[in-house]
Amino acid sequence: MFLATSVVAAVPLVAAPAAFAATDDVTWTVRTASNDLGADRTNFSYALNPGAHLDDGLVVANRGTEAVELDVYAADGYTTSTGAVDLRLAAEEPVGVGKWIVVPQHHVSVPAGQTVEVPFTIDIPADATPGDYAGGVVTSLTVADQTANVNVDRRLGIRAGIRVGGDLAPALALDDVGVDWDGGAVPFLFGDATVHYRLHNAGNVSLTADDTDAVAGPFGWGEVDATPGDAAPILLPGESWQRAVRVPAVAAMGMIWASVTASPTVTDASGSTTVLDPVVGSAMGWAVPWPLLVVLLLAIGAAVLGPRWVRTRRRRRQDAEDARVAEAVARSLAENAVPTAAAGRSS
Structure with a gap:
Protein backbone atom coordinates (compact mmCIF):
# COMPACT_ATOMS: atom_id res chain seq x y z
CA MET A 1 0.00 0.00 0.00
CA PHE A 2 1.47 3.33 -1.03
CA LEU A 3 1.19 6.40 1.16
CA ALA A 4 1.10 9.99 -0.05
CA THR A 5 0.80 12.99 2.23
CA SER A 6 1.66 16.53 3.11
CA VAL A 7 2.69 17.43 6.62
CA VAL A 8 2.84 21.03 7.77
CA ALA A 9 4.97 21.69 10.87
CA ALA A 10 3.82 19.23 13.59
CA VAL A 11 0.56 18.17 11.93
CA PRO A 12 0.33 14.31 12.08
CA LEU A 13 0.73 12.30 8.90
CA VAL A 14 -2.53 11.32 7.25
CA ALA A 15 -2.10 8.30 5.04
CA ALA A 16 -3.71 8.17 1.61
CA PRO A 17 -3.13 5.29 -0.82
CA ALA A 18 -1.60 6.43 -4.09
CA ALA A 19 0.81 5.18 -6.73
CA PHE A 20 1.71 8.78 -7.54
CA ALA A 21 0.97 11.94 -5.59
CA ALA A 22 -1.06 14.62 -7.38
CA THR A 23 0.99 17.61 -6.27
CA ASP A 24 3.77 19.67 -7.84
CA ASP A 25 6.02 19.03 -4.85
CA VAL A 26 5.90 15.22 -5.13
CA THR A 27 7.54 14.15 -8.38
CA TRP A 28 8.64 10.68 -7.37
CA THR A 29 7.05 7.28 -6.85
CA VAL A 30 8.02 4.30 -4.73
CA ARG A 31 7.60 0.57 -5.18
CA THR A 32 8.94 -2.65 -3.73
CA ALA A 33 12.12 -4.07 -5.16
CA SER A 34 11.87 -7.18 -7.35
CA ASN A 35 13.89 -9.98 -5.80
CA ASP A 36 13.54 -13.49 -4.38
CA LEU A 37 10.72 -12.21 -2.14
CA GLY A 38 8.55 -11.36 -5.15
CA ALA A 39 7.91 -8.90 -7.95
CA ASP A 40 5.23 -6.20 -8.14
CA ARG A 41 4.37 -6.53 -4.48
CA THR A 42 1.85 -3.99 -3.19
CA ASN A 43 3.56 -3.80 0.20
CA PHE A 44 6.18 -5.46 2.37
CA SER A 45 4.75 -8.46 4.20
CA TYR A 46 6.86 -10.87 6.20
CA ALA A 47 6.41 -13.90 8.43
CA LEU A 48 9.60 -14.20 10.47
CA ASN A 49 10.70 -15.96 13.63
CA PRO A 50 12.52 -14.28 16.50
CA GLY A 51 16.18 -13.77 15.64
CA ALA A 52 15.57 -13.88 11.87
CA HIS A 53 17.47 -11.69 9.37
CA LEU A 54 16.23 -10.59 5.92
CA ASP A 55 17.40 -8.30 3.11
CA ASP A 56 14.97 -6.33 0.94
CA GLY A 57 14.76 -3.05 -0.92
CA LEU A 58 12.70 -0.05 -1.99
CA VAL A 59 12.80 1.44 -5.50
CA VAL A 60 12.44 5.20 -5.96
CA ALA A 61 11.58 6.57 -9.41
CA ASN A 62 11.94 10.29 -10.22
CA ARG A 63 9.25 11.41 -12.67
CA GLY A 64 10.32 15.04 -12.57
CA THR A 65 12.66 17.11 -14.66
CA GLU A 66 15.09 17.82 -11.84
CA ALA A 67 16.99 15.65 -9.40
CA VAL A 68 15.19 15.00 -6.10
CA GLU A 69 16.92 14.73 -2.73
CA LEU A 70 15.08 12.45 -0.31
CA ASP A 71 15.44 11.29 3.26
CA VAL A 72 14.70 7.59 3.79
CA TYR A 73 13.80 5.97 7.10
CA ALA A 74 11.67 3.26 8.69
CA ALA A 75 8.77 4.04 11.02
CA ASP A 76 6.25 2.28 13.21
CA GLY A 77 2.63 2.05 12.09
CA TYR A 78 -0.63 2.76 13.88
CA THR A 79 -4.36 3.11 13.22
CA THR A 80 -5.62 6.69 13.09
CA SER A 81 -8.91 8.01 14.43
CA THR A 82 -10.34 7.69 10.91
CA GLY A 83 -9.45 3.99 10.72
CA ALA A 84 -6.56 4.39 8.28
CA VAL A 85 -3.12 2.91 8.84
CA ASP A 86 -0.51 5.63 9.21
CA LEU A 87 3.24 5.81 9.80
CA ARG A 88 4.92 7.73 12.59
CA LEU A 89 6.93 10.85 11.87
CA ALA A 90 10.70 10.70 11.65
CA ALA A 91 11.09 12.53 14.97
CA GLU A 92 9.20 9.78 16.85
CA GLU A 93 11.43 7.07 18.29
CA PRO A 94 10.45 3.65 16.82
CA VAL A 95 10.01 0.64 19.08
CA GLY A 96 8.82 -2.07 16.68
CA VAL A 97 9.01 -2.39 12.90
CA GLY A 98 10.58 1.05 12.59
CA LYS A 99 13.42 -0.17 14.80
CA TRP A 100 13.79 -3.62 13.27
CA ILE A 101 14.07 -2.28 9.70
CA VAL A 102 17.43 -0.60 9.19
CA VAL A 103 17.98 1.65 6.15
CA PRO A 104 21.75 2.21 5.82
CA GLN A 105 21.28 4.89 3.17
CA HIS A 106 19.48 7.66 5.07
CA HIS A 107 19.63 10.07 2.14
CA VAL A 108 19.26 9.36 -1.56
CA SER A 109 19.63 11.54 -4.66
CA VAL A 110 17.55 10.43 -7.63
CA PRO A 111 18.38 12.05 -11.00
CA ALA A 112 15.54 13.23 -13.24
CA GLY A 113 13.93 10.34 -15.07
CA GLN A 114 16.00 7.75 -13.20
CA THR A 115 15.33 5.08 -10.58
CA VAL A 116 17.38 4.19 -7.52
CA GLU A 117 17.05 1.08 -5.35
CA VAL A 118 17.44 1.65 -1.62
CA PRO A 119 18.33 -1.57 0.23
CA PHE A 120 17.37 -2.23 3.82
CA THR A 121 17.66 -5.07 6.30
CA ILE A 122 15.26 -6.59 8.80
CA ASP A 123 16.51 -8.06 12.06
CA ILE A 124 13.93 -9.51 14.47
CA PRO A 125 15.13 -9.48 18.08
CA ALA A 126 15.64 -12.93 19.59
CA ASP A 127 13.26 -12.02 22.41
CA ALA A 128 10.55 -10.52 20.17
CA THR A 129 7.04 -11.35 21.32
CA PRO A 130 4.98 -13.38 18.82
CA GLY A 131 2.27 -11.52 16.97
CA ASP A 132 1.60 -8.84 14.36
CA TYR A 133 3.56 -5.61 13.97
CA ALA A 134 3.06 -2.76 11.51
CA GLY A 135 5.31 -0.10 10.10
CA GLY A 136 6.82 0.97 6.81
CA VAL A 137 9.66 2.54 4.85
CA VAL A 138 9.25 6.25 4.11
CA THR A 139 10.79 8.65 1.60
CA SER A 140 10.54 12.30 2.60
CA LEU A 141 11.15 15.69 1.02
CA THR A 142 10.98 18.84 3.15
CA VAL A 143 10.25 22.04 1.23
CA ALA A 144 9.68 25.58 2.43
CA ASP A 145 6.26 27.14 1.96
CA GLN A 146 7.10 30.82 1.65
CA THR A 147 3.46 31.86 1.72
CA ALA A 148 2.66 30.17 5.03
CA ASN A 149 6.22 30.54 6.36
CA VAL A 150 6.43 26.87 7.34
CA ASN A 151 8.27 23.75 6.21
CA VAL A 152 6.12 21.18 4.45
CA ASP A 153 7.06 17.50 4.64
CA ARG A 154 6.03 15.50 1.56
CA ARG A 155 6.16 11.77 2.23
CA LEU A 156 5.71 8.63 0.16
CA GLY A 157 6.05 5.25 1.81
CA ILE A 158 5.20 1.58 1.63
CA ARG A 159 3.70 -0.32 4.50
CA ALA A 160 5.54 -3.22 6.10
CA GLY A 161 3.70 -5.85 8.10
CA ILE A 162 5.64 -8.39 10.13
CA ARG A 163 4.15 -11.45 11.83
CA VAL A 164 6.59 -12.82 14.37
CA GLY A 165 6.24 -16.58 14.76
CA GLY A 166 5.24 -18.24 17.99
CA ASP A 167 2.03 -18.70 19.95
CA LEU A 168 -0.60 -16.50 18.33
CA ALA A 169 -3.48 -15.57 20.61
CA PRO A 170 -6.19 -13.47 18.92
CA ALA A 171 -8.55 -11.89 21.43
CA LEU A 172 -11.19 -9.18 21.28
CA ALA A 173 -12.65 -7.39 24.29
CA LEU A 174 -15.65 -5.08 24.64
CA ASP A 175 -14.79 -2.33 27.10
CA ASP A 176 -16.84 0.45 28.73
CA VAL A 177 -20.23 -0.66 27.43
CA GLY A 178 -22.98 1.84 28.28
CA VAL A 179 -26.33 3.09 27.00
CA ASP A 180 -28.10 6.46 27.07
CA TRP A 181 -31.67 7.38 26.13
CA ASP A 182 -32.47 10.92 25.04
CA GLY A 183 -36.28 10.97 25.07
CA GLY A 184 -36.59 11.53 21.35
CA ALA A 185 -38.92 13.85 19.51
CA VAL A 186 -42.00 12.20 21.01
CA PRO A 187 -41.11 12.04 24.72
CA PHE A 188 -44.37 10.38 25.75
CA LEU A 189 -43.71 7.31 23.59
CA PHE A 190 -40.27 6.69 22.07
CA GLY A 191 -36.74 8.00 22.03
CA ASP A 192 -33.35 7.21 20.54
CA ALA A 193 -30.80 5.23 22.51
CA THR A 194 -27.04 5.45 22.03
CA VAL A 195 -24.86 2.45 22.83
CA HIS A 196 -21.26 3.31 23.74
CA TYR A 197 -18.37 0.83 23.82
CA ARG A 198 -14.78 0.17 22.74
CA LEU A 199 -13.59 -2.65 20.53
CA HIS A 200 -10.23 -3.54 22.07
CA ASN A 201 -7.71 -5.86 20.46
CA ALA A 202 -6.52 -7.68 23.57
CA GLY A 203 -4.52 -10.33 21.68
CA ASN A 204 -1.29 -10.31 19.70
CA VAL A 205 -2.77 -10.65 16.19
CA SER A 206 -4.30 -7.92 14.03
CA LEU A 207 -8.06 -8.28 13.69
CA THR A 208 -11.28 -6.56 12.80
CA ALA A 209 -14.82 -7.20 14.01
CA ASP A 210 -18.41 -7.23 12.81
CA ASP A 211 -20.50 -5.78 15.62
CA THR A 212 -24.25 -5.45 16.12
CA ASP A 213 -26.26 -3.75 18.86
CA ALA A 214 -29.65 -4.27 20.47
CA VAL A 215 -31.66 -2.36 23.07
CA ALA A 216 -34.67 -3.84 24.90
CA GLY A 217 -36.83 -3.25 27.94
CA PRO A 218 -37.47 -5.60 30.87
CA PHE A 219 -37.82 -9.27 29.88
CA GLY A 220 -36.66 -8.38 26.35
CA TRP A 221 -39.76 -6.31 25.58
CA GLY A 222 -39.61 -4.02 22.56
CA GLU A 223 -36.16 -5.06 21.36
CA VAL A 224 -34.67 -2.84 18.65
CA ASP A 225 -31.57 -3.86 16.66
CA ALA A 226 -29.00 -1.64 14.98
CA THR A 227 -25.64 -1.90 13.24
CA PRO A 228 -22.85 0.71 13.09
CA GLY A 229 -22.82 2.89 10.03
CA ASP A 230 -19.23 1.99 9.18
CA ALA A 231 -17.12 -1.13 9.50
CA ALA A 232 -14.49 -1.36 12.21
CA PRO A 233 -10.93 -0.94 10.93
CA ILE A 234 -8.19 -3.50 11.30
CA LEU A 235 -6.84 -3.07 14.81
CA LEU A 236 -3.24 -3.77 15.67
CA PRO A 237 -2.55 -5.58 18.95
CA GLY A 238 -3.34 -3.29 21.86
CA GLU A 239 -5.36 -0.79 19.81
CA SER A 240 -8.99 0.20 20.46
CA TRP A 241 -11.84 1.61 18.39
CA GLN A 242 -14.54 3.74 20.02
CA ARG A 243 -18.15 3.17 19.03
CA ALA A 244 -21.31 5.25 19.58
CA VAL A 245 -24.19 3.49 17.82
CA ARG A 246 -27.58 5.17 17.54
CA VAL A 247 -30.57 2.86 18.09
CA PRO A 248 -33.79 4.61 17.01
CA ALA A 249 -37.36 4.30 18.30
CA VAL A 250 -36.68 2.69 21.68
CA ALA A 251 -39.81 2.68 23.84
CA ALA A 252 -39.79 4.51 27.14
CA MET A 253 -39.91 1.52 29.47
CA GLY A 254 -38.18 2.94 32.52
CA MET A 255 -35.19 0.58 32.37
CA ILE A 256 -33.47 -0.61 29.20
CA TRP A 257 -30.72 -3.13 28.50
CA ALA A 258 -28.16 -2.78 25.71
CA SER A 259 -26.29 -5.77 24.33
CA VAL A 260 -23.35 -5.74 21.93
CA THR A 261 -22.23 -8.75 19.90
CA ALA A 262 -18.88 -8.57 18.10
CA SER A 263 -17.46 -11.32 15.91
CA PRO A 264 -13.69 -10.91 15.44
CA THR A 265 -12.08 -11.82 12.13
CA VAL A 266 -8.41 -12.73 11.79
CA THR A 267 -6.41 -12.89 8.55
CA ASP A 268 -3.51 -15.34 8.44
CA ALA A 269 -0.24 -15.02 6.53
CA SER A 270 -1.74 -16.62 3.40
CA GLY A 271 -4.61 -14.13 3.31
CA SER A 272 -7.28 -16.53 4.55
CA THR A 273 -9.76 -15.16 7.09
CA THR A 274 -11.10 -16.90 10.16
CA VAL A 275 -14.13 -15.74 12.13
CA LEU A 276 -13.73 -16.36 15.86
CA ASP A 277 -16.40 -16.92 18.49
CA PRO A 278 -18.42 -13.77 19.14
CA VAL A 279 -17.82 -11.59 22.17
CA VAL A 280 -20.85 -10.21 24.03
CA GLY A 281 -21.13 -7.18 26.31
CA SER A 282 -24.12 -5.56 28.00
CA ALA A 283 -25.16 -2.56 30.06
CA MET A 284 -28.27 -1.20 31.77
CA GLY A 285 -29.65 2.31 31.44
CA TRP A 286 -32.74 4.38 32.07
CA ALA A 287 -35.47 5.29 29.62
CA VAL A 288 -37.68 7.44 31.81
CA PRO A 289 -40.37 9.52 30.06
CA TRP A 290 -40.19 12.49 32.42
Missing part, protein backbone atom coordinates in the same frame (compact mmCIF):
# COMPACT_ATOMS: atom_id res chain seq x y z
CA PRO A 291 -42.94 14.56 30.73
CA LEU A 292 -45.27 11.56 30.87
CA LEU A 293 -44.40 11.01 34.52
CA VAL A 294 -45.26 14.62 35.27
CA VAL A 295 -48.61 14.19 33.55
CA LEU A 296 -49.24 10.93 35.44
CA LEU A 297 -48.29 12.53 38.74
CA LEU A 298 -50.64 15.39 38.03
CA ALA A 299 -53.38 12.92 37.14
CA ILE A 300 -52.76 10.87 40.29
CA GLY A 301 -52.69 14.02 42.35
CA ALA A 302 -55.96 15.12 40.81
CA ALA A 303 -57.52 11.70 41.44
CA VAL A 304 -56.39 11.58 45.06
CA LEU A 305 -56.67 15.20 46.07
CA GLY A 306 -59.53 16.23 43.81
CA PRO A 307 -62.37 14.57 45.77
CA ARG A 308 -60.90 15.81 49.04
CA TRP A 309 -60.75 19.31 47.64
CA VAL A 310 -64.36 19.02 46.44
CA ARG A 311 -65.49 17.74 49.83
CA THR A 312 -63.61 20.50 51.62
CA ARG A 313 -65.05 23.10 49.31
CA ARG A 314 -68.56 21.74 49.83
CA ARG A 315 -68.06 21.69 53.60
CA ARG A 316 -66.82 25.24 53.57
CA ARG A 317 -69.77 26.28 51.49
CA GLN A 318 -72.10 24.44 53.89
CA ASP A 319 -70.41 25.99 56.90
CA ALA A 320 -70.69 29.39 55.31
CA GLU A 321 -74.37 28.79 54.55
CA ASP A 322 -75.02 27.52 58.09
CA ALA A 323 -73.28 30.58 59.50
CA ARG A 324 -75.30 32.85 57.26
CA VAL A 325 -78.58 31.17 58.31
CA ALA A 326 -77.65 31.29 61.99
CA GLU A 327 -76.77 34.94 61.68
CA ALA A 328 -80.04 35.65 59.93
CA VAL A 329 -82.03 33.82 62.63
CA ALA A 330 -80.18 35.60 65.38
CA ARG A 331 -80.78 38.93 63.73
CA SER A 332 -84.46 38.16 63.28
CA LEU A 333 -84.83 37.11 66.94
CA ALA A 334 -83.08 40.22 68.04
CA GLU A 335 -85.37 42.40 66.01
CA ASN A 336 -88.50 40.68 67.38
CA ALA A 337 -87.32 40.90 70.99
CA VAL A 338 -87.32 44.72 71.18
CA PRO A 339 -91.15 45.36 70.84
CA THR A 340 -91.92 42.61 73.35
CA ALA A 341 -89.80 44.19 76.02
CA ALA A 342 -91.44 47.55 75.44
CA ALA A 343 -94.97 46.11 75.73
CA GLY A 344 -94.14 44.51 79.01
CA ARG A 345 -93.13 47.86 80.57
CA SER A 346 -96.30 49.63 79.50
CA SER A 347 -98.54 47.15 81.19
